[in-house]
Amino acid sequence: MKTAYINCTILDGSEQMKPIPQMTIIEEDGKIVAIERSSKKTVNYQVIDLEGRYLMPGLINLHIHLPSSGKPTKKQTDATKLVKLLTSTALSRAILVGICKNSAKTQLMSGVTTVRTVGGITNVDTKIRDSILMGKIVGPRMLAANMAVSVPGGHMAGSLAYEASSLEEACHDVEQIIKDHPDLIKLMITGGVLDAKTKGEPGVLRMPPDYVKGCCEVAHKSGYPVAAHAESPEGVLVALENGVDTVEHGSALDENLVSLFKAKKSSLICTISPALPIALFNKNISHSSEVTQFNGKVVMDGIISGVKTALANDIPVGLGTDSGCPFVTHYDMWRELVYFHKYVNVSNSFALYTATKRNAKIANIGTVTGSIEVGKSADFLITEGNPLEDLSALRTPYMVVTCGRRFKHPKIKKYADVENELDKWL
Known part of the structure; x- marks a missing residue:
């Protein structure tokens, strides 16, 4: 079954990228097969409603x-x-x-x-x-x-x-x-x-x-x-x-x-x-x-x-x-x-x-990953905030997708002392 990531705001990975709201990305067998407006029908798809969140390349x-x-x-x-x-x-x-x-x-x-x-x-x-x-x-x-x-x-x-x-x-x-x-x-x-x-x-x-x-x-x-x-x-x-x-x-x-x-x-x-x-x-x-x-x-x-x-x-x-x-x-x-x-x-x-x-x-894998384009691997980082406004939005992913495999609210063991010291230099 194909997966449809609907209602997402795409940051496509290009040098001049701008947020593209209300988009749908169709994934099948770990690859992006279509990028469409969210108004398109998604019958017989597994639907992941991102509710406006930001989807970018991993x-x-x-x-x-x-x-x-x-x-x-x-x-x-x-x-x-x-x-x-x-x-x-x-x-x-x-x-x-x-x-x-x-x-x-x-x-x-x-x-x-x-x-x-x-x-x-x-x-x-x-x-x-x-x-x-x-x-x-x-x-x-x-x-x-x-x-x-x-x-x-x-x-x-x-x-x-x-x-x-x-x-x-x-x-x-x-x-x-x-x-x-x-x-x-x-x-x-x-x-x-x-x-x-x-x-x-x-x-x-x-x-x-x-x-x-x-x-x-x-x-x-x-x-x-x-x-x-x-x-x-x-x-x-x-x-x-x-x-x-x-x-x-x-x-x-x-x-x-x-x-x-x-x-x-x-x-x-x-x-x-x-x-x-x-x-x-x-x-x-x-x-x-x-x-x-x-x-x-x-x-x-x-x-x-x-x-x-x-x-x-x-x-x-x-x-x-x-x-x-x-x-x-x-x-x-x-x-x-x-x-x-x-x-x-x-x-x-x-x-x-x-x-x-x-x-x-x-890394010579530009035809495989690195941007949101049809034919490329479904490697996504999905965030609540817009990293183009504040890069710290990347700090806590809402969802990570690798070759189509999803991890929602991924858990990470962090070192509080390291975090505290590094945060002073942001």
């Missing part, structure tokens, strides 16, 4: 890590030791899978109908992706990278990324990852905020350029795009010169980097969410050292500057949260839209467009 989060919740701890965890523990026995591996399943489900219940994982543990991400596709578990559409590739002393080396000590090892790691049929390959080109040892070091180049080039060649030969963690101009330069398709986080951009982005047809993924708590929170709240807070501010300023320059030069910019980092939960994609609006000075409609149709295009 959000797309292009940068998440499933193994952690985002709930902060007072002391930084040794990620390498923790991963060894979680993969040491059948019981611990089952616990790990359960954590990742819960993270994926939380993304969905918050209104995110598609996620892109960019660093996980072993091949857990692709297994969860496949279980969702087979209907065995509940979750969003997943584009999964599994483990990333790093170098000794590099970002997430030994935890969410393999350590490659040579060009041959780096290429071999990519080949091993490909065996589990991921959707993309992730490289850790520079250091990050939490692993920096001195002020001004968060984006220090770690991966040699020839490693980046070799990994990209192996990945592209097998048809996989490459995403790269890069938090400095030097890191972005190495990424672009050697074949990376999406630069994650980014930095301030000069004319050369702008030209390279355009020549390589690469995209920049904006992630303000993980930098903001480190850069702006009181150190007693973030549990950051002076060095970490300084570097967090460097990264946050670089991301915002780079994104502004990219948009001014028509370089595609996508959005992701880096969910799993401290104070970055799996239910707060809406906050990234708010930060994008507040710090990059884009309109609410442009922020919503970026998190839906633009993100879908960057």
Whole structure:
């Protein structure tokens, strides 16, 4: 039986979207088959009366890590030791899978109908992706990278990324990852905020350029795009010169980097969410050292500057949260839209467009999802209020629909302390 979502106000995901009231969307077998005025007859349809509520494409989060919740701890965890523990026995591996399943489900219940994982543990991400596709578990559409590739002393080396000590090892790691049929390959080109040892070091180049080039060649030969963690101009330069398709986080951009982005047809993924708590929170709240807070501010300023320059030069910019980092939960994609609006000075409609149709295009799934159009997947986020007026309307979904499957008043476990601190910066 077809489902008719009647009396809805459509926000279609386009760049210049405007509310279209009193509309009906017909869904069949998980796809949109018609978009009509609500006066049309809906005989023999299952009818969902939305009573004027706002229906838009489900959000797309292009940068998440499933193994952690985002709930902060007072002391930084040794990620390498923790991963060894979680993969040491059948019981611990089952616990790990359960954590990742819960993270994926939380993304969905918050209104995110598609996620892109960019660093996980072993091949857990692709297994969860496949279980969702087979209907065995509940979750969003997943584009999964599994483990990333790093170098000794590099970002997430030994935890969410393999350590490659040579060009041959780096290429071999990519080949091993490909065996589990991921959707993309992730490289850790520079250091990050939490692993920096001195002020001004968060984006220090770690991966040699020839490693980046070799990994990209192996990945592209097998048809996989490459995403790269890069938090400095030097890191972005190495990424672009050697074949990376999406630069994650980014930095301030000069004319050369702008030209390279355009020549390589690469995209920049904006992630303000993980930098903001480190850069702006009181150190007693973030549990950051002076060095970490300084570097967090460097990264946050670089991301915002780079994104502004990219948009001014028509370089595609996508959005992701880096969910799993401290104070970055799996239910707060809406906050990234708010930060994008507040710090990059884009309109609410442009922020919503970026998190839906633009993100879908960057992820090469623009023909599948990202907008309300006939033939696309029935991936909807339905809210009481109009996010074009106030993006916080996205905070509490009335209903989430993924491939036609509905979740009304979705329930999410939230962390009150995290909510209270983050709300101060809206």
